[in-house]
Amino acid sequence: MEIPFTKMHGLGNNYIYINVFDYPIEEALLPELAKDVSNVHTGIGSDGLILITPSERAPVGMRMFNKDGSEGKTCGNGLRCVAKYVYEHQLVSDTTFSVETRAGVVQAEVQEKKGKVHSVTIDMGKPLLHRKDIPMKGSETDKVVNEPFLVDETELRLTAVSMGNPHAVFFVDQIEKAPLYELGPAITGDHRFPEGVNVDFAEIIQSNEMNFRVWERGSGVTQACGSGACAAVVAAVLNGFSERGQEVCVHLTGGDLWITWEHDGPVRMRGPAETTAIGTYYWNKTGII
Numbered sequence: 001m002e003i004p005f006t007k008m009h010g011l012g013n014n015y016i017y018i019n020v021f022d023y024p025i026e027e028a029l030l031p032e033l034a035k036d037v038s039n040v041h042t043g044i045g046s047d048g049l050i051l052i053t054p055s056e057r058a059p060v061g062m063r064m065f066n067k068d069g070s071e072g073k074t075c076g077n078g079l080r081c082v083a084k085y086v087y088e089h090q091l092v093s094d095t096t097f098s099v100e101t102r103a104g105v106v107q108a109e110v111q112e113k114k115g116k117v118h119s120v121t122i123d124m125g126k127p128l129l130h131r132k133d134i135p136m137k138g139s140e141t142d143k144v145v146n147e148p149f150l151v152d153e154t155e156l157r158l159t160a161v162s163m164g165n166p167h168a169v170f171f172v173d174q175i176e177k178a179p180l181y182e183l184g185p186a187i188t189g190d191h192r193f194p195e196g197v198n199v200d201f202a203e204i205i206q207s208n209e210m211n212f213r214v215w216e217r218g219s220g221v222t223q224a225c226g227s228g229a230c231a232a233v234v235a236a237v238l239n240g241f242s243e244r245g246q247e248v249c250v251h252l253t254g255g256d257l258w259i260t261w262e263h264d265g266p267v268r269m270r271g272p273a274e275t276t277a278i279g280t281y282y283w284n285k286t287g288i289i
């Protein structure tokens with residue numbers, strides 16, 4: 001099968017993008033396709049697969065699959081790249097438009113020069129903070145803020161936030177000492193998170209600045225995670241480190257995002273989106289429509 005693709009990244013969080021307006025793919029093949037394209041040795045190499053889809057609720061839709069073939073409900077870096085793609089390919093004509101994700105419809109605004117998008121602002125919607133909405137098992141307390149969390153004999157303090165996808169945020173004193181590889185796999189698969197969890201470590205530098213690292217559910221360590229950075233800013237406000245309505249600069253491995261948890265509810269994220277390659281993926285599978 002010859003599948004047209006675009007490779008894009010937001011701060012190094014890179015996905016293979018397939019425009020399924022032009023090239024529909026059979027549903028049952030998607031998890032395997034995601035695993036195959038992501039393989040750096042025998043595929044293209046990426047953190048996963050993102051589909052740019054028709055939608056009944058917005059001009060376009062987005063679906064994202066992790067490296068292991070599992071489907072996530074949203075992706076902050078992916079949304080900025082989808083916004084860049086659909087604007088530059090004239091699937092939308094205004095600089096503001098909505099995108100449907102599996103977590104709901106979000107608003108995008110592209111910043112462009114001569115038709116080329118360099119930066120995108122996404123209104124990621126309201127964070128969900130109730131334990132059952134993360135979802136997370138545990139005591140009856142409603143929100144999970146600075147809660148003791150024992151894993152592999154290490155006691156951490158957990159703040160849990162859903163940005164449409166689940167995030168476990170842990171504040172650390174020094175980001176370079178965050179136990180990303182040591183505890184990321186155990187936390188992401190911990191039985192208290194029935195749907196798994198993205199594992200975020202954050203170091204507060206000052207109220208409007210933090211360092212951030214992530215172990216993503218289904219993909220492992222990535223250079224950046226937009227929804228994770230949003231979750232970390234929400235967690236910083238809940239723990240009294242940052243203020244609601246304040247723009248926070250989040251330093252990720254791949255670069256910076258600017259994030260505000262607005263007073264009226266939603267979390268706004270601003271950052272870059274880049275195209276790195278377009279091409280054809282020769283997939284040795286059958287079943288493409």
Ligand SMILES: N[C@@H](CCC[C@H](N)C(=O)O)C(=O)O
Nearest residue numbers: 072075076077165225226227
């Ligand atoms: N990289 C993404 C988040 C990806 C989704 C995640 N791995 C999941 O399973 O929820 C981002 O930029 O937000």
